[in-house]
Amino acid sequence: MNKPEHIFNTNMLKRTFFGFLIIGTIVLIAGKPSDDHGTDERVEALLKQMTLAEKIGQMTQVTLEVISKGESPFNMDKPWELDMEKIHEVIVNYHVGSILNTGGVVRTPEEWNKVITTIQNVATKDTRLNIPVIYGIDAIHGMYGAGATLYPHEVGLAATWNPTIAYDVAKLSAYETKAASIPWVFSPTLDLGIDPRWPRQYEGFGEDPYLSSVLGVASVKGFEGENIGDKNNVASCLKHYVGYGNPKSGKDRTPAWIPEPFLREYFLPPFQKAIEAGARSIMVNSGEINGMPVHASNKFLKEILRDELGFKGVVVTDWFDINNLVERHHVAANKKAAIKMAIDAGVDMSMVPYDIEFCKLLLELVKEGKISEARIDQSVRRILQLKLDLDLFENPTYNYKEYPEYGGFKHHQIARNAALESITLLKNKNDILPLQKDAKILVTGPNANSNRTLNGGWSYTWQGEETDIHAKDHNTIYEALISYSSPENITFVQGVEYPKEEADYKIDRIVDIDKAVVQAQNVDYILLCLGENTYTEKPGDLDELTLSKNQITLANKMIETGKPVILILNEGRPRIFNAIEQDMTAVVQTYLPGNEGGNALAEILYGDVNPSGKLPYTYPRYTNDLVPYYHKFSASTAHNDGNINNNHEINSQYEFGFGLSYTTFEYSEYQISKNNYSPDESIEVSIKVTNTGDRKGKEVVQLYTTDLVASLSPSVKRLRRFKKVELKAGESKTVQFSLPIKELSFIGHNNKPLLEAGDFKINCGGFTKDFVLSDSQKL
Structure with a gap:
């Protein structure tokens, strides 16, 4: 990418059916995959042939810019080309085993193939042991390339409450990658979107x-098969x-203060389930x-990741983050000390990403006896x-x-279906939606x-x-x-626009509001499209969560x-x-729906599809009320007759799990299997859902529990199960749901799971x- 704060993530990989034996050089032969993410004799045979420098190279990951013509970082020559001398230096001389990123160029699959083939030819033909490079890319909501299908971001997938969609999106993203x-x-991304100020909330x-656990598991299975x-x-x-x-x-890459019981209770489970x-x-x-x-x-x-969660795969750093132990965190005096800290802690691969100094310094640390070669192995x-x-060797x-x-x-x-199931109807006064296709509409706003x-x-x-x-x-x-109605029925006036200059991407400006006011006199409805311009990571930090003054x-x-x-x-x-919500006749949340988002929204607005999305987060009403739905009883921000905390509610704009439909659903015949349980039993739940409206619709049935008294203050409620069902009029x-009682455990004061009577x-x-x-x- 084109910024030093760019972040990347690495994924653990499953086994293939081909391997190698080392007899002086590598001979490829057929073989079986190893079990339980362990290593097999083929890896051990290769490891024995490797020099220390070759091993350390495998632990090194550089960005594509390092092997491009021009000056890294960010000053590559135009038109872009690989630099064969740099490739030879990095891969042959320093044995670097991984490359990532795009170098700021949007490529077709054919162009990508030329890039990867050039790199792999050097790695597999010009190096002593012919070990292929593993190339990584950000496929955050679809392949990072020209012509690729872009799906809703993960926050939109979460709004579908449909793991099948998350699986399909991951599977097709893998295909295109x-x-x-x-x-x-x-x-x-399995980070909890617990703070809406954080600029990467949409990635989870x-x-x-x-x-997050259910959809994360679906995504892992979709990617890896x-x-x-x-x-x-x-x-x-x-x-x-x-x-x-x-x-x-609330700013990206700034310190978190999370009590360990809270960390284990909420933040670890999505990773644990995805690892499993x-x-x-x-x-x-x-x-x-x-x-x-x-x-x-x-x-x-x-201690936690390897020993407790049983993770056996590769741990990769984020962008420049070993160096940041010096430059950002100030826990290491220099790069060499930072490398020792990270390798001792358990890092396998360093996203360096701009040079090969990591190779040199880690080699020195091993030769000085400060890190053992066994740890490198x-x-x-x-x-x-x-x-x-x-299967990279084959x-x-x-x-x-x-x-x-x-x-x-x-x-x-698939992308459109994902957007259709994610779009969430938050308000629909007097059933103003759906609209007739001959309605006269003014469309305005920066989005x-x-x-x-x-x-x-x-x-x-x-x-x-x-x-x-x-x-x-698109x-x-x-x-x-226009495509769903006609140009005669749709009028567009920008009103407010985002500048195209990257430095000002978060700032919007008024352009023709007066014109929008005039045009509004000739229409039946106004479609007001507000929100945000594009951002991620540090550039997405903001100082005010409220929509902009101009909007x-x-x-x-x-x-x-x-x-x-x-x-x-x-x-x-x-x-x-x-400040404006009460004056809106309807409110529709699209999140970041991808390239098919416009079409999906039109289908919903005109009633061809019934909206079924539900909020995957709590939508705050005020900047000082940024509290998730699973808050503690004492965390209430709602007021009633001057008394605080008497109803244990949050004064949110819209609740977690909320979303309207064009039809109505009625619940009845709610039953649980019995009223008294032991720890080894399960609660069997059933409830009847009826579509009482006049059109087909999908409803997300949500099951929550509340622990009324616990030795560590419990949450007001916790989501335990959900299921999306489609019902005709x-x-x-x-x-039906089955909920093992043991899932009602919580992390106690000793940081261990506890199930209390x-x-x-x-x-x-x-x-x-x-x-x-x-x-x-005790569990």
Whole structure:
């Protein structure tokens, strides 16, 4: 990418069916994959042939710019070319085993194939042991390349509450990534979106650990399949382990202060479940927790990740983060000391990313006896096994022509379906939606005619600034409305616009509000498209969570026209808009829906599809009320007759799990299997759901529990199960859940899981049942 703060993630890879024996040089032969993510004799045979310098090279990852013509970083020659002398220096002389990034160039699969083939030819033909490079890329919501299918970001996938969609998106993203001969994607993101100020909230599956776990597992299985060495599969990389999404300041890469019981209760479970699902690599949190940078933490990287969670794959750093132990965290006096800290803590691969000094300094540390070669061997085993399981020794590249569905109709349909199920109807006063297709509509706002804003960051380029160029064949919101209605019915006035200059991308400016006011007199409805321009990471930091002053001004001018105003939110995080919410006739949240987002929104607005998305986070009403739904009882921000905390509620704009439909659903016949349980039993739950409206619709049935009394203060409620069901008008279905009692445990004062006897409530569809747990149990 083109910024030093760019972050990447690495993924653990599954085994392939081919291996090698070392007899002086490598001889490739057929073989079986290793079991349980362990290493096998093929890896050990190769390891014995390697020099110390060759081993350390495998632990080194540099950005593509390092082997490009021009001056790294950021000053590459135009037109872009690989530099064969630099490639030889990096791969042959320093034995570097991994390369990442795009070098700021948007490439087709054919162009990517040429790049990867050139690199792999050097690695597999010109080096002593012919070990292939493992190339990694950011596939945050689809392949990072020209013509690729861009899906909703993870926050939108979370709003579908549909793991099948998360699986399909990952599977097709893997297909398109492999078409470019890239075997490793830095995804999925399992950071909890607990703080809406954090600029990377949209990259994860929302604020809830259970929802994030379910969708994270689906994504890992979609990326990796049954065998990561298959031509259509890639290795996934979990990120960012752990606690990255809860910085105290709300700014990216700033310190988090998370009590260990809270960290274990909420932040660890998504990683644990994804590891159990077979994820093959993991990327480390760039920040620090309670004063300890995670890259230097033996506790986080060894004691918890390896010993407790049983992770056996590759641990990769984030961008420049070993150096940041010196430059940002100030826990190391120099690079050499930082490298020792990180390797001692458990890092396997360093995303360096600009030079090969890591190789030199780590070699010195081993020769000085400060790091053992046995410790180096641990990491190299994992990296070689990953490469072997990816089948890189047999197939370091793939023929892009064998991927005919790249960027094609099938993938676009999956992308549109994902957007359709994610879009969330938050308000619909007097059932103003859906609209008639002959309605006269004024479309206005900075997000009304932009594919850039529909996609957000990580779209073709790091900050997404070239999206309108590369997605010009896709419909914006304005263009989609025309395609579903007619040009005569749709009027567009910008009102407020985002500047094209990258330095000012967060700032918007008024351009023609007066014109919008005039045009509003000739329409039936106003579609007000507000939200955010593209961003990610540090450039996405903000000082004010409320929608911009200019956008609020536009909104108020539209309200003053007296015409019904339908607010379309297109944003990566919930921006506060309570000052205008009461005057909106309808509110629709699109999140960052991808290239098919405009079409999906039009289908919903005109009633061809019934909205079914539900919020994956709590939408705040005020900047001082940034509290997740699973807050403690004493954390209430709601007031009632001057008394604080008497109703244990949060004064949110919209609740977690909330979302409206064009039809209505009625819950009845709520039952649980009994009212008294022991720790080894399960609660069997059933509830009847009926579509009482006049059109087909999908409903997310959500099951929550509440622990009424615990030795460490419990949350008001916790999501335990969910299921999305589709019902025809008048149709009923009985939804059943099975919930093991042990899942009601919590992390106690000693940082261990504890199941305590006592009274509980279990809630579904507005109904509540009481039950008792008769015995306590340490788990």
